[in-house]
Amino acid sequence: MKSRIFSINDIARELNISASTVSRALKDHPDISEETKKLVKDFAQKVNYRPNVLALSLRSRRTNTLGLIIPEIAHHFFSSIVSGIEEFAYGNSFRVIICQSNEDQAREFINLQALIDHRVDGILVSASKNTVNFEHFRKVLEKEIPIVFFDRISDELPTDRVITDDFEGARSISRHLLEKGRRKFLHLATPKNLLLGKDRYRGFQQALSDYQINPADAYVLQCDTRQDVIRMKDQILRIAPQIDAVFAVNDFSAIAVMQLLQENGYTIPDDIAVAGFGNDPIASIVYPSLTTVEQRGFEMGRESARLLIERIENPSKMIYPRIKVFESSLIIRNST
Amino acid sequence: MKSRIFSINDIARELNISASTVSRALKDHPDISEETKKLVKDFAQKVNYRPNVLALSLRSRRTNTLGLIIPEIAHHFFSSIVSGIEEFAYGNSFRVIICQSNEDQAREFINLQALIDHRVDGILVSASKNTVNFEHFRKVLEKEIPIVFFDRISDELPTDRVITDDFEGARSISRHLLEKGRRKFLHLATPKNLLLGKDRYRGFQQALSDYQINPADAYVLQCDTRQDVIRMKDQILRIAPQIDAVFAVNDFSAIAVMQLLQENGYTIPDDIAVAGFGNDPIASIVYPSLTTVEQRGFEMGRESARLLIERIENPSKMIYPRIKVFESSLIIRNST
DNA sequence: ATGAAAGCGCTAACAG
C-alpha cells in the first residue's frame, strides 16, 4: 500500500481550485471562505500534507537553520553544548545541522563550505585545535552570514563569542591546590594557538604569583589528551619526584596522569594532588574522584544560539560584537 | 567590505550570456566552446560561486541527504556509529542530518517528521528506549522512503537491520564468568521492549543452561543506567551476599554496580566479578578495569549507511530486507 | 472570494 507526498498543486488539482487558494486556506488567510478552508484543510489532513521546506526556503531566502561546527561530538562538554543549542533553536523554530571537524582545520573548512551551500541562516563554531587561520570565517562574515564562536574562539574576528572564564577557573583551582599546601607544580597545557589554553595557563600562573611562587619554577608540558600522556610517560615520570601537584588543562589528561602516577607507586592525593578542568562525568567515576572545574556547557550552548538567532532576526540592526563569559565553579573531590 | 552570494542568473547577467550557457559551462558540457567555458569558470571562481543546493534539490527531487535519529549522541557507541555513517555517506556525496531523540518516543516522532519535511532520501534509526509503537515508521516506508534500523531495531517492519550479535556476546561473556568458577549471578537487564535486551538476556540464560545451571536461579533486575543502580542500591546490596558475579547489560550499569559494591566492602573481582557490555572507553579507565564485550560501532555505522544508500541508488530494484549481524568480541580485563 | 502570473535558482528539452 503506497502513499505519496502531496504538494499544494496536487491538492489544488484534486479539489479543482487554484494553488494560491490552497496556500491561503492552509494559512487561514481572511479572504478565503470558511467552507473552502474546511475543504482544503480536511483534505490536507487526510493526505498528510506537509509543506516542502526546500521550496519554502528557496523562495524566502531563509532556511531557519543554524549550522554548527564542533570538534568532536563525543565529548560530554560538547554534547552538552549541542543540547543547549538545540533546546534554544528548536524553541524558536530553528533547526540545527551538526558537523564534526574531528579537530582538523581542513575538515572544518569543508564543513563551513557545506553549511554555506545549504544556505544556513547563521553559524556556530568551536574551532578545531589546529585551526590557526581564520580567513575562511572572515569570508563568511563578508557574505553577511552571522557567526558565533564558543569555547574555542578566535579573537581576531568581530563576532559574538561565548566562553568559560578560563582564567578565573584555572586560578581558583590552582589556589585550591596552594591552600592544600602544594607548592611544586606540573601543568599539562594545550597547544598555544587556542585562547582557552592560554587563559588557563595565565590563571595558573597568576595563582602562583599570588602565593609568591615564581611561575617559571613550575614544570609545563604540552600534553592535553590521554594519548599524549601515554606518549610522554617517561618525561612525566622523570618529573614526578619533584612535584606535589598536577593541574591539567582538561579532565582526560588529568585522569590519565593520575593513573600513570598510581601505576608507578604514587598515592593520590597524598603524594601528588591532581586537578583537571571541565567536570566530565568520568571525573566523578574514577578513583579517586577528580577535583575539577565545572563548565556550564548547556547554558553556553543556549546563550550561543540566542545571540546568533538575535542577529538573524535583526539583519539590519548594527550590533557590536558581544562577549559572554560564563563563570566556572570549583568542584572539589578526592584527588586533591 | 561586503561580498554577496552569486547565482547563475547573476553570472549570466554580468557576462551577457544566458543562464543555461552558464550552467552548461560550469559542468563542462561538450557543446560549450572552450573560451566561453573559461570565461564563465574564471568569473565563477572570482566571485566564489557555489550552487544553491536548495534549488538543486527542489528540481531533482533528491537531497543527497540521510536523516539519522539516535537516542543520545553523547554515548561513545553511538558517536562511533555516527562517525561510521558519516564516513561512508561523505565518501558517497551524501550529507547526514543528525537528530537526537533523547530516549523519547515523542521526540523521535517529531524528528522523523522534520526529516521527511526536509525530504531526506533515506533514514537511519536506532529506536529510543520507550518506543513501543513503530507505526510512524511504517507511514514513512509507505512513502517509499527507505529506512535502516541499527542496534535498537524493530522486528515488525520490513526494513534492513544492522545489529550486534547480542546473543553470542552475552553468552560468551557469561561463559567466561562460568569458566572463572562463578555460579551465582545477578543480571542487570534492560526493559523488555528492546530486542537487544531480550537477546542479551537469552544469551546469558543459554550460558547458564550450558553449564547445567537453572537460569531461574539467577537474580535479574531491570536496571540499565547509572541512575537506576543508585536508585536500586538497597535491593542490590541485599542480593550481593548471595552472588559471586554480575553481568550487566551495559558498561554504565556495570561500573555503577562495581563501585556500589566496592563502597560496601566487596572486593572486585575476588568477592564478586563484574562484566559489562559495549566496551565504552570508560571501561578501561575505571578500577578495576572492566571486562566487557566490544561492539563494532564504527563498522556498524558504515554498513548501515551502505545498505541505505544502496537502496536509494536503486529505487526501483526490489531488495528483500537484509539483516547484518556484527560479531562481538570478548574483552577480558581485571574485573573478572 | 478566487485565480493567473511571476519568481526564488537551477537544469534539460527543444529550438535555432
Place this chain on the structure above:
DNA sequence: CTGTTAGCGCTTTCAT
C-alpha cells in the same frame, strides 16, 4: 554553439 522555455513547490502581488 547558445538561447528560450518550462517546471520543481511555494507565496504574493495584481486582477477579476
